[in-house]
Amino acid sequence: MNIIITGAGKGIGFELVKVLAKHKQNHIVAISRNGKSLKELVAECIKLYPEAKVTPYEFDLNQFEFYPFIAQRLETIIHKCDVLVNNAGKLINKPFGKTDLVNFDDTFNVNVKAPFFLTQALLPMFNKGAHVVNIGSIGGVQGSRKFPGLAAYSASKGALAILTEALAEELAEQEITVNCLALGAVQTEMFAKAFPGAKALQNPAQIAHFIGDFCINGPKYFNGKVVPVSMSVP
Template identity: 45%
Template sequence: MKKKNIIITGTSRGIGYELVSLCTDAGHNVLALSRDAAPVSGLDIDNCACFSCDITDKRDVAKVSEFIKEKWNHVDVLINNSGYLVNKPFSKLKMSDFQDSYEVNVFGAVAMTQVVLPFMKKSSHVVNISSMGGVQGSAKFPGLAAYSSSKGAIITLTEVLAEEYKETGPSFNALALGAVQTEMLEEAFPGYKAPLSAKEMASYIMDFSLTGQNYYNGKILEVSASTP
């Protein structure tokens, strides 16, 4: 497969961290972005660039554009993987909990996409990582009002952008993930054991990100090994 330029957000741990290793091992160029760049920078991978980037800070997001201009000129894949999860009863949720959820899960993805779009081609692919909790008609869980509603918003955004850019590209798709054994899941649901590891899910996401645009546009794919 031809070497591609891939941007991944939320790479300090979990699925994003595993994606960096998988994509670079496959020979692709990766820009790894997270608030904490230390975990990835410590890997010392030749075909991986990384710097601290808070996707909710427009100054940090602007650095991404500068990097692309200087190093790559174009982007083949953007994986909006950053996520924020808070698990609280609705009566206990503060407005700041909702704001934090939407800042990362929706507005951050919007900011990244707007910055990267000018460097993408018709064959490029934007993959938004959503959740089964954001899928209409799926099983819902108490405590996830902020998280699941924000993940529902990114699903609708994906569908709208696919329509808006269907003539020029890139393609837009969303993966609605089920439970995956990550640090974020453990923090929100201590003791819960998910059926898939972060590396297993990352492998699926990488494969889909590289080829899914050939088969899908504006689609929401449910990726869950559990029922519900």
């Protein structure tokens, strides 16, 4: 399978590339702004699985004007795409009263606008049966517990959840499945920023195994769904 993963430089995305690189039939394009992390990621994958096919792609998702060129470039690398994981995410932990326009745009650009326009730019590349997996948050699910300081982040993940439902409907004709995994707490830099001092129940490697399996097998059971992947109650 040809797989594109954003936010692959650290945290969940980094571990997800490693999980999917295990299968030598997979060719993964790993996108991050951080070229050094991507180099380390490729080296780790090759060390674990000498036949792993991982192509690093250094790119800042905020450069929306370049999306059409990314699509062209990715086409030369993998030709077609079977799985796109919109995993990159931005969290700014600030009280609502202090969240300014720049903070709001930074958050929505990475969490909503990037999945929207990257998926759009890659449309011609998707094979029939392709799966778009949006990495959402339990905080972006209606009725879940919310936390101070995360208004922009939670609202952006809520938008991503609804985008998922809308795209599943609109892309069904092209036989593209779209789902959203609404993750609970995972021990990453982002989690530490959101909840300083707290300890998450999951680590990135654990959750990456679940996400990796969902990327491949999810379309057999889900389409247009926002699936909570959280151990918190309620």
